[in-house]
Amino acid sequence: MGVWDHVIAGVLAVFLSDPVLGVPITILMVLGGFLLGITVGATPGLAGPMAMAISLPILISVFGYSNDALLPVLGFLIGIMKGATIGGAVPAILFNTPGTPDAYMTTLDGYPMAQRGEAKRALRVAHFSSASGDTFSDIVLVLCAPFLAILVESYLDLPEKTALLILSLAFIASVIGNSVGKGLISMGLGLLAAMVATGEDFYPRLTLAQPALAEGIPIAAAILGVLILGEVFKALEDIHRNGTSASGTQTARQEAMDRPLGLQKLLPYIGRSAVIGTCIGALPGVGSTLAATLGYTSAKRRYTKGKAADAPDFGKGAPEGIAATEAANSSVSGANLIPVLSLGIGF
Amino acid sequence: MQLRFSPDKWLALFFLAFALFVIFVWAPLDTDTGLVEKVRRKFVVGDAMGPTVAGVFIAIGSLLVFLRSGTAKSLSSENVFWLTALFGLFVLSLVTMRYAGPVALAWTESGYRPLRATAPWHYIGFLLGGTLLVGGLTSLAKRQLSMRDFAVGFATALAIALLYDLPFDDLVLPPNGDV
Numbered sequence: 001m002g003v004w005d006h007v008i009a010g011v012l013a014v015f016l017s018d019p020v021l022g023v024p025i026t027i028l029m030v031l032g033g034f035l036l037g038i039t040v041g042a043t044p045g046l047a048g049p050m051a052m053a054i055s056l057p058i059l060i061s062v063f064g065y066s067n068d069a070l071l072p073v074l075g076f077l078i079g080i081m082k083g084a085t086i087g088g089a090v091p092a093i094l095f096n097t098p099g100t101p102d103a104y105m106t107t108l109d110g111y112p113m114a115q116r117g118e119a120k121r122a123l124r125v126a127h128f129s130s131a132s133g134d135t136f137s138d139i140v141l142v143l144c145a146p147f148l149a150i151l152v153e154s155y156l157d158l159p160e161k162t163a164l165l166i167l168s169l170a171f172i173a174s175v176i177g178n179s180v181g182k183g184l185i186s187m188g189l190g191l192l193a194a195m196v197a198t199g200e201d202f203y204p205r206l207t208l209a210q211p212a213l214a215e216g217i218p219i220a221a222a223i224l225g226v227l228i229l230g231e232v233f234k235a236l237e238d239i240h241r242n243g244t245s246a247s248g249t250q251t252a253r254q255e256a257m258d259r260p261l262g263l264q265k266l267l268p269y270i271g272r273s274a275v276i277g278t279c280i281g282a283l284p285g286v287g288s289t290l291a292a293t294l295g296y297t298s299a300k301r302r303y304t305k306g307k308a309a310d311a312p313d314f315g316k317g318a319p320e321g322i323a324a325t326e327a328a329n330s331s332v333s334g335a336n337l338i339p340v341l342s343l344g345i346g347f
Numbered sequence: 348m349q350l351r352f353s354p355d356k357w358l359a360l361f362f363l364a365f366a367l368f369v370i371f372v373w374a375p376l377d378t379d380t381g382l383v384e385k386v387r388r389k390f391v392v393g394d395a396m397g398p399t400v401a402g403v404f405i406a407i408g409s410l411l412v413f414l415r416s417g418t419a420k421s422l423s424s425e426n427v428f429w430l431t432a433l434f435g436l437f438v439l440s441l442v443t444m445r446y447a448g449p450v451a452l453a454w455t456e457s458g459y460r461p462l463r464a465t466a467p468w469h470y471i472g473f474l475l476g477g478t479l480l481v482g483g484l485t486s487l488a489k490r491q492l493s494m495r496d497f498a499v500g501f502a503t504a505l506a507i508a509l510l511y512d513l514p515f516d517d518l519v520l521p522p523n524g525d526v
Contacts, residue, residue, distance in 0.1 A: 061515060061518065179355075179412065179415070180408075180411055181359070181408045181409065181410070181411030181412030181413075181415060182358075182408065182412055183408070184404050184405070184407055184408025184411065185362050185404075185405050185408035185409055185412070186408075187404055187408070188366070188401045188402065188403075188404035188405030188406075188408060189401075189405065191397070191400070191401035191404065192369065192398060192401040192402070192405070195397045195398050195401060199378065199379075199380075199394035199397075200380075200392075200394060201378070201379045201380050201393075201394045202379070203378065203379035203380075203394070205377060205378040205379070205394045205395075205398065206373065206374070206377050206378065206398055207377070208377060212525075233433075236433075236484060236487070236488045237429065237488075239488040239489070240429065240487065240488045240489075240490070
């Protein structure tokens, strides 16, 4: 089979999966994940990875590990991932609290627009840019990933794969954040957890003679613990310290009359941000927050150069700011899968 | 003299101690082959290598955190109280979850073990421990004890128990796999 036969076989596998109520189950699961993702993304404090981590064990217990289970489970997770990015814009625009970290830049222009009474227009701009950015990067994914994967399989031997692993570890440097020391500590703890019971020797190492650890630390438990419990503890301590949970901000509920979106003006910004987001996403380990920041700043430079006199500044409610941010952070989610699917490096 | 370190420095000290423990006690004692071993006149990486490298990373990280000039804020008694309360609550809830069932059925002839997959007995530990955990965490965060929080905790624990127990026959609720 040639490369295109594989691509076509993949597409067919999605549409010909077991139908439930006449609709292929994979498509139903993608839809379900997408709706859940929007809900989760739109709720401040919940985020996509958290929902993915909670759903994974449930999905696996429903579908099992078999070959048939791959597409529905993966579809649901991808649906959550994309839905969360779109949903993240909703609280950012309406309440000035980004639902996901990468929607922070959306608050800069989205919230002023909402206060001016243009919340509906801001939301439409956000959703349109999000969907177009995402579609663009999905097309790139479909065009690039198969060839890269074939390249990997046919040319790379163990030394090269080791180099790839070291590369993916090196990308930790880019996500390490403010404190290098704390980042190194977390990395060391992660490495240590991965080494329980995984040695070359017959003796299961670091298990403290506990039979429960003889199989190593289950990956689902580790993900749940690190991603969810961390968030929960942080939220608990914030509430403990500040008395009650942060209350939502008042927004001007009154809608201005439906103004047209002004697509021609937005499209160049969406296009540039989509390319930026796709390039960033193709690098393993670099997140959508960076893409959103880059998309926003590059759009800001361009915008201030050719701005009409009466148009609002960036950061004061310019729809172009929302479009640039949302297109950039959404286009990461498709391209992010390029290293995942072709090189086996997670993000 | 009282040492007034910032929370970051205490964290660094804790992890430095942990790293030294991993490198010098845990890794050597709990692996069978050393850092490197000689197999057929060739040196290969032994099982202790990985954990030691991880320990070295943790040690370097904690040194960096310790040497960095942190905030002037020192660790307050409130921080310590919060951590202690949190850990105490977890230990209490988990112990309740593990032992409530066996204790409740201690008076019967057979004990808990034969009944650990039978309703309603197998819910005892999960529900009591879960209620304690959720209600306790909520009360701790709100700084006040109220029956309402524990009622919410009970409802949550019940909902989770039913969510996993009713549809899946082969899933065992915690702690029943270990009893």
